[in-house]
Amino acid sequence: MERNNYVIDNVELDETDAKPSKHNISGLDQETVKNEYQEVQGKPQSGNVIDTNVYPMSSTPRGMAMIINNGAFQPESGFNPRHGSDVDVQKLANLFQYLGFAVIVKQDLAQAEIMESIDDFKQQFEETIVDMCIFCIMSHGSGGNLVDIQGYEIDVEEEILKKFYNTQCPALQGKPKLFLLQYCRGGELDLGVEVPSEFRDALPVDKLKLQRISKLPAVTDFLIANSTVPGFVSNRNMKYGTWFFQCLVEVFKENAKHMDIRDMFDQITRVLNEKESNDNNRRKQTFEVTSRGFYKKLYFNPYEVVDEQYENDDEEYKNDDDTVSDKQQKNKKGFRKRVMEAWKALVN
Numbered sequence: 001m002e003r004n005n006y007v008i009d010n011v012e013l014d015e016t017d018a019k020p021s022k023h024n025i026s027g028l029d030q031e032t033v034k035n036e037y038q039e040v041q042g043k044p045q046s047g048n049v050i051d052t053n054v055y056p057m058s059s060t061p062r063g064m065a066m067i068i069n070n071g072a073f074q075p076e077s078g079f080n081p082r083h084g085s086d087v088d089v090q091k092l093a094n095l096f097q098y099l100g101f102a103v104i105v106k107q108d109l110a111q112a113e114i115m116e117s118i119d120d121f122k123q124q125f126e127e128t129i130v131d132m133c134i135f136c137i138m139s140h141g142s143g144g145n146l147v148d149i150q151g152y153e154i155d156v157e158e159e160i161l162k163k164f165y166n167t168q169c170p171a172l173q174g175k176p177k178l179f180l181l182q183y184c185r186g187g188e189l190d191l192g193v194e195v196p197s198e199f200r201d202a203l204p205v206d207k208l209k210l211q212r213i214s215k216l217p218a219v220t221d222f223l224i225a226n227s228t229v230p231g232f233v234s235n236r237n238m239k240y241g242t243w244f245f246q247c248l249v250e251v252f253k254e255n256a257k258h259m260d261i262r263d264m265f266d267q268i269t270r271v272l273n274e275k276e277s278n279d280n281n282r283r284k285q286t287f288e289v290t291s292r293g294f295y296k297k298l299y300f301n302p303y304e305v306v307d308e309q310y311e312n313d314d315e316e317y318k319n320d321d322d323t324v325s326d327k328q329q330k331n332k333k334g335f336r337k338r339v340m341e342a343w344k345a346l347v348n
Contacts, residue, residue, distance in 0.1 A: 016233035017082060017140050017184045017242070055176045055221075056131050057301040062100035063132030066121045067092055070139035070149050072108045077151030079140045083238035088182070088245045092136060095249050099256055099300045101134060111148040118163055125171035132298075133164070133177045138242070141183035144230060156181060167218050174216070176298050178261070179224045182242055186231035192276070192284040220293030225265065229288045235277075244287050247271040252300075261298040265289050 057063075071085040089105060096103045104124075106117050114137075125133065137160070139146050145153040154160070166173045227244035228234040236242040251267045259267075268287070277283035 015080070015083065015236050015238060016189075017138075017182065017227075017236055051297075054297045054299065057299060059129060059131040060100070061102040061130055062300065062302075063102075063130045063134060064104070064121070064124055064128070065096040065101040065134035066104045066106070066117070066136065067096075068106045068109060068114060068117060068137040068139075070108055070137075070147075073140065073149045073151065077147070077149065079147065079151060082138070082140065082236065084236055084241050085138055087239070087241035088138060091241065091249045092180075092245060095252055096134060099252070099302045101132075102130075108149050110150055111152050111154055114148060114154065115159065118160065122163065122169050122171075125169070130175075132175060133172055134180070135160075135164070135177070136180040136182070138182040141185055141234070144185050146181070146183045161222070161224070164222075165219050166216050172221075174221060176221050176223065176294065176296075179222070180227075180245075180248070181225065182227040182234060182244060184233045185226065185228055186233065188232050189281065190228075190232050190284045190286065191281055217293060220295075222290075222292035223261065223294045223298075224290040224292070226288040226290075227285075229286050232285070235283065235285050243272060243275055243285050244268075247275070256300040256302055259299070261300070262289070262291075 067089055069082075069085050069089045071082045073079040073081060089107075093103050093105060104121065106113075109117065118135075121135070137146065139148070141147060142151070142153055146156055147153055161179065162168065164172060164177050164179075225244075225248075227242060234242065234244065237246075240246060247268045251264050251271060255264050255267065272285060272287060275285065
């Protein structure tokens with residue numbers, strides 16, 4: 001059943017990213033974003049104009065992105081496999097590559113391996129000068145924390161986010177850092193309310209005026225997006241992936257060329273609010289965005305990928321687990337070819 005021209009019900013394929021409940025909740029469901037996308041509209045941001053209220057996005061690559069997906073869990077963990085998470089990985093990798101990012105993908109990691117991967121990822125920013133960092137991690141959740149494949153809890157704030165603070169990651173000082181966190185933050189189902197509601201535009205915010213300062217706060221330029229709010233489950237479809245990333249890929253794909261990232265998150269809110277399960281519970285989901293010293297506009301400014309000169313480039317597509325130093329990215333034609341391939345994957 002299709003609604004609003006972009007969502008499809010797949011009741012029998014829906015799950016949540018939480019430990020299986022002892023209670024039998026029938027009719028698990030999900031509406032999913034369809035696989036076809038409209039082409040991006042709008043003009044690219046100019047690389048010649050310097051705006052102090054906009055984060056620079058002109059490096060090649062634009063930035064580096066790490067995706068960690070825990071989809072297969074060890075039996076002793078007590079968690080079921082996260083069927084459909086591989087779809088999220090593919091779509092996000094294609095999206096980030098289209099946006100001009102070098103992408104590293106890691107699968108099914110224990111806690112120590114997650115920490116090591118983060119340290120290795122941070123080291124890349126010491127070796128390569130880029131304009132942005134994206135860190136995405138997907139797993140089950142327990143007690144408000146993310147879990148590894150063995151079921152051990154990881155404190156996202158203490159063990160992940162703090163590693164990117166200005167005090168611990170100087171290479172990213174003053175640069176935007178986007179965190180995409182997909183896991184259940186509790187066991188409560190969002191059943192919504194039987195009252196019609198309307199979106200209200202936020203009141204205008206005065207422009208932030210910063211005086212010249214000699215030091216940075218310990219935490220700046222953070223934008224953290226959680227797939228759900230504290231206490232609630234996060235929904236995932238076994239065929240189409242999680243609700244949150246379905247909406248994010250759809251909105252970013254359509255608007256990244258001309259829309260600020262926080263405006264795109266507003267659009268994601270609208271799309272996600274339209275999603276509703278097709279069972280008697282009519283489940284809903286709300287995601288959460290937190291800004292920590294993120295005081296500028298951010299336009300991804302993706303490459304113009306429809307360019308025939310890159311189609312004949314024979315540089316091989318590099319493995320996701322390869323390092324991404326500037327030496328490996330020196331052939332911009334080859335890099336942009338991969339961007340074009342990612343674009344085609346998103347369109348098809």
